[in-house]
Amino acid sequence: MSTVRFAGVSRRFLEITALHPTDLEVRDGEFLTLLGPSGSGKTTLLTICAGYLPPSGGRLFVGGRDVTDLAPRHRNIGMVFQNYALFPHMTVFENVAYGLRVRRVAAQELARRVGEALRMVQLDGFADRPVPMLSGGQQQRVALARAMVIEPDILLMDEPLGALDRQLRKEVQLEIRRMHVARPRTTIYVTHDQEEALVMSDRIAVMRAGRIVQAGSGRDLYERPADAFVARFLGESNLVAGTVQSLGDGRAVLAAPGIARPIAGRAAPGLAAGARAAALIRPEALRPEAGGLSARIVERVYLGELAALRLVLEGGHELWCRCFSAAAPGEDKVEIGWDATAVSILPEVNEP
Amino acid sequence: MTGRGGIGLNLFAAAMAAFLVLPIAAVVPAAFSQSSFIRLPPEAWSLRWWHVFLADPSWRRALVKSIEVATWAAALSVVAGTAAALGIARLRGTARRLALALFVGPVVVPVIVLAVALYALARSTGMVGTTAGLVIAHTMLALPYVALNVGVSLGMLDPRLGLAAAGLGASPWRVFRTVTLPLIRPGVLGGAVFAFVTSFDEVVLSIFLAGPTVKTLPVRIWEEIRIEYTPVVAVAATVMIALALAAAGASRLFRRRAA
Known part of the structure; x- marks a missing residue:
C-alpha cells in the first residue's frame, strides 16, 4: 500500500x-x-x-x-x-x-x-x-x-x-x-x-x-x-463579470452590465447574493440561437476541424465561440445563446 | 588567429613572449657547458656538470627529498582542499565569502611573513629540519590552489545529480564516490598538479624549515650559489624546469581526457 x-x-x-x-x-x-x-x-x-x-x-x-x-x-x-x-x-x-x-x-x-x-x-x-x-x-x-x-x-x-x-x-x-x-x-x-x-x-x-x-x-x-482561476487555467473560457442576483438550490443568476439577459448557471460554493461574481461560459457552449443576443463576428480563426470565432456583443462584451468549421455562420451578424446547463457562476478571485 | 592584429601587434606579442621565456631558457644551455663558470653562450658543450650533479649524493638527496615532499604535500592538500571545496560549496552568503577569504589567505599573505611565523611555530614544536615540517608548510601553500580548482569544477556540477543519486538510495559517501568525484576529477587532478609544482619550487619557507639532512632542491641550489657559482646549479635548474613542464603537460592531458 x-x-x-x-x-x-x-x-x-x-x-x-x-x-x-x-x-x-x-x-x-x-x-x-x-x-x-x-x-x-x-x-x-x-x-x-x-x-x-x-x-x-x-x-x-x-x-x-x-x-x-x-x-x-x-x-x-x-x-x-x-x-x-x-x-x-x-x-x-x-x-x-x-x-x-x-x-x-x-x-x-x-x-x-x-x-x-x-x-x-x-x-x-x-x-x-x-x-x-x-x-x-x-x-x-x-x-x-x-x-x-x-x-x-x-x-x-x-x-x-x-x-x-x-x-x-x-x-x-x-x-x-x-x-x-x-x-x-x-x-x-x-x-x-x-x-x-x-x-x-x-x-x-x-x-x-x-x-x-x-x-x-x-x-x-x-x-x-x-x-x-481554475476555470481560466483549465481549457478556454469566457468569463463575464457581474453581481449575484439570486441564489438557491445550487443555482445562481448573475446580472452582468451590458448584457440584457440575466445569466443563469450552476452556483459554485462560496457565492453570496449581491456579491461580485463571474459567469463561465465555455466557448463550445455558445451557439447561434434565433432571438438570442445579437453579436458581431470580428475574427475567425480556422483550426481545421474546429473554428474559433471572436464575437462582440452589443454591450461591448467579447466572447470566444468554438464550433465545427462546417457549421460556422456565413455572415458576420449573428444571434447567439448558450446551453444553460453548461454555465457556472463562480466567485471572483483577484489575480496575484 | 594569425594576421588578425597586423604585423605590429604580432611583433609586440613575440617580444613579450621572448621577454618572459628567454631568461628561463638561457639556463638550459648553461647546464651543458664545459667550462667551470656560467657563461652565455657556453664556449664548449659537454655533460660534465650532469655527471657532477648525479655523482654528488647531496644533489641526489635533495632531488629525491623535493619529490618526496611535493608528493606528500600534493596528496594532503588534495584531500583537505577537496573536502574544503565541498564544504564551501554548501555555504551561502557571508559565511561563504569568509570561508573563501580564509582559504585564499596563504596566497595573499607575503611568503616571508608566513615563513617567520611558521619558523617560530616549528621551532617550539621541534619540527625544524624535519620532512613533516616541510610537508605541512607546503600543504598550507598548496591548499588554496586545490580548493579553488575543485571549487570551479564543483560550480559546474549540476547539484541535482547528487539529489538524484541520493533519491536512488545512495549514501552520502557513495554519492561522492560514484557521482561527485568522477565529475570533478579534472579539478582535483589539476589541483594536484598545481600543488605538486607549488611545493616543488617553493624556496622561502623551505630555507627556514630545512635542516642539514632535510633539504629540497631549491634550498640546495641556494646554498650552492652562496658558495660558488658553477654550472651544476644550471643543471639542477634544468631538472626543475623539465619536471614542471612534465607536470603542466600531465595536467593538460587530464583536462583533455575529461572534456
Whole structure:
C-alpha cells in the first residue's frame, strides 16, 4: 500500500510562504497531477514528498508510515527531474542500473531488470551509449527507466516533458499513460500544462499561490471549477463579470452590465447574493440561437476541424465561440445563446 | 588567429613572449657547458656538470627529498582542499565569502611573513629540519590552489545529480564516490598538479624549515650559489624546469581526457 498523505504540510523560505498548510491524499496506484503556474508551490510540495526539502510544518505519511524525518535515500522513491539529471559520465545501462547497484542486486538479476526497463521505454540497443550522445527524448526515457527500475513505492515527476518539442511531448504523454495503466503505481506529476494534466491524470490538484484550490478529475475541474482561476487555467473560457442576483438550490443568476439577459448557471460554493461574481461560459457552449443576443463576428480563426470565432456583443462584451468549421455562420451578424446547463457562476478571485 | 592584429601587434606579442621565456631558457644551455663558470653562450658543450650533479649524493638527496615532499604535500592538500571545496560549496552568503577569504589567505599573505611565523611555530614544536615540517608548510601553500580548482569544477556540477543519486538510495559517501568525484576529477587532478609544482619550487619557507639532512632542491641550489657559482646549479635548474613542464603537460592531458 503506497498511499501518500500530506497532513498540514507547509513550507516557508525566510518570510515567503511557498506552501500554506496543505492536506492532500493520493490513493494507492493513483496518478495525481499538481497543476499550476510557476510559483504556485507545486514543485515545493513534490520536493517535500521526495524528502529533498523538509517541511516547515505538518507531517507526511506514505502507506500509513510517518516519513517526514526520513532521508530521501530511505524513502524508496523514483524521481524524474525536470532536466533529467542523468549521470553524464555513465552509459545508459549504468544510469539505469545505479539504483539496483545501491540495492546490491546480483549481476544477473540486475542485467535482466535493466534490460526490461530499457525495453519498456523502447531503448533496447541503447544500453552502451554514453548519455550525452542521446537526444532529449531518449534522455527523458532513460530518466524514466532509472526511476522505475527500482520498483519505487512512489513515482515523482517534476515537469519531465518540459524540454521536449510539442510532437514528442504528446507521444511521451501517451506512453507514460500506457505504462501507468499497465502497471499502476502511485504517481505525483508536476506540470503547468493543462493539456498534459488532462491526458495523463486520474486526478488533478490545481494550485495557486501556495495552496491547492481544487482537486478532482479533469472532468470535475472542467465542468465544475471552484473559481475563475481554475476555470481560466483549465481549457478556454469566457468569463463575464457581474453581481449575484439570486441564489438557491445550487443555482445562481448573475446580472452582468451590458448584457440584457440575466445569466443563469450552476452556483459554485462560496457565492453570496449581491456579491461580485463571474459567469463561465465555455466557448463550445455558445451557439447561434434565433432571438438570442445579437453579436458581431470580428475574427475567425480556422483550426481545421474546429473554428474559433471572436464575437462582440452589443454591450461591448467579447466572447470566444468554438464550433465545427462546417457549421460556422456565413455572415458576420449573428444571434447567439448558450446551453444553460453548461454555465457556472463562480466567485471572483483577484489575480496575484 | 594569425594576421588578425597586423604585423605590429604580432611583433609586440613575440617580444613579450621572448621577454618572459628567454631568461628561463638561457639556463638550459648553461647546464651543458664545459667550462667551470656560467657563461652565455657556453664556449664548449659537454655533460660534465650532469655527471657532477648525479655523482654528488647531496644533489641526489635533495632531488629525491623535493619529490618526496611535493608528493606528500600534493596528496594532503588534495584531500583537505577537496573536502574544503565541498564544504564551501554548501555555504551561502557571508559565511561563504569568509570561508573563501580564509582559504585564499596563504596566497595573499607575503611568503616571508608566513615563513617567520611558521619558523617560530616549528621551532617550539621541534619540527625544524624535519620532512613533516616541510610537508605541512607546503600543504598550507598548496591548499588554496586545490580548493579553488575543485571549487570551479564543483560550480559546474549540476547539484541535482547528487539529489538524484541520493533519491536512488545512495549514501552520502557513495554519492561522492560514484557521482561527485568522477565529475570533478579534472579539478582535483589539476589541483594536484598545481600543488605538486607549488611545493616543488617553493624556496622561502623551505630555507627556514630545512635542516642539514632535510633539504629540497631549491634550498640546495641556494646554498650552492652562496658558495660558488658553477654550472651544476644550471643543471639542477634544468631538472626543475623539465619536471614542471612534465607536470603542466600531465595536467593538460587530464583536462583533455575529461572534456
